[in-house]
Amino acid sequence: MSVGFWEILALLLLAGTAIAVVRLQNAVHAAIALIANFLVVAGVYVALEARFVAMVQIIVYAGAIVVLFLFVIMLLSAANANVGQDLMPRLPWVAGLGALGLAGVLIFAVTRFQPPTGPPSLGGGLPQALGPLLYDPEKWLYALLVVGFLLLVATVAAVVLVEPERIIAATGHPAHPRRDDQPNPPLAEQKDEKAVVKR
């Protein structure tokens, strides 16, 4: 692939927004720079024939995940990033040196990569092309089911983690012993927690 104007522009935008994410002092600004970074990455995905992944990137990453970040930043009033002191943040050039070394090693590694010959057949990365792979039992179907269950467990865990009742119960013995005969323990536990709140 030739390196033209758009590649250089995208590279500069990617690097610029990423540096803004790690250097800006205001956490809200850093999160918004992260949104810009994700949007540029989504554009690169479209250029690389991964259109469905690009749309998912915009919807899930830029739309949902960063908004969750912004919500928590504002909830905790943690917009000011400059709190605390440690040896490492006082020596940012050490981290910079480490990051430069990491970049050197990674760039050395990826420029050694020789792509196999043969015509690429990506089908534009559209859902028609990705769907049969995702739902093929010999390819990714079981991984897809596991990831779906993981999302369910993470949702339940997030609800349980931020519940005030849970923090009090953590200091003493648990309010409810977990029943092992439940077919779906995480969901049953969530229902139990809600019952506690009602009482």
Next chain:
Amino acid sequence: MIWLVASALLFSIGAYGALTRRTAILVFLSIELMLNAAALSLISFSKLTGSLDAQVVVLFIIAIAAAEVAVGLGLIVAIFRRRETTSVDELRQLRG
């Protein structure tokens, strides 16, 4: 392939941020940057090799990142409620 270089750069910048940021939320933000760099490299490899499997893996990465953010931000909120801080310098009870 320029996008592999871009991915390496993004990963390194994210590592720099994870090392220098002092608030747990911003360390987390930098880790998201690194995850995204890994996804970008997978998409470039997909383009280079002509295989769609890498794009499926990127879909899984995005789903797992969503799960990770839900649990991680829940942890941060819970820690903030107990300790009134999310500074990674003050949360040092696990240090030897």
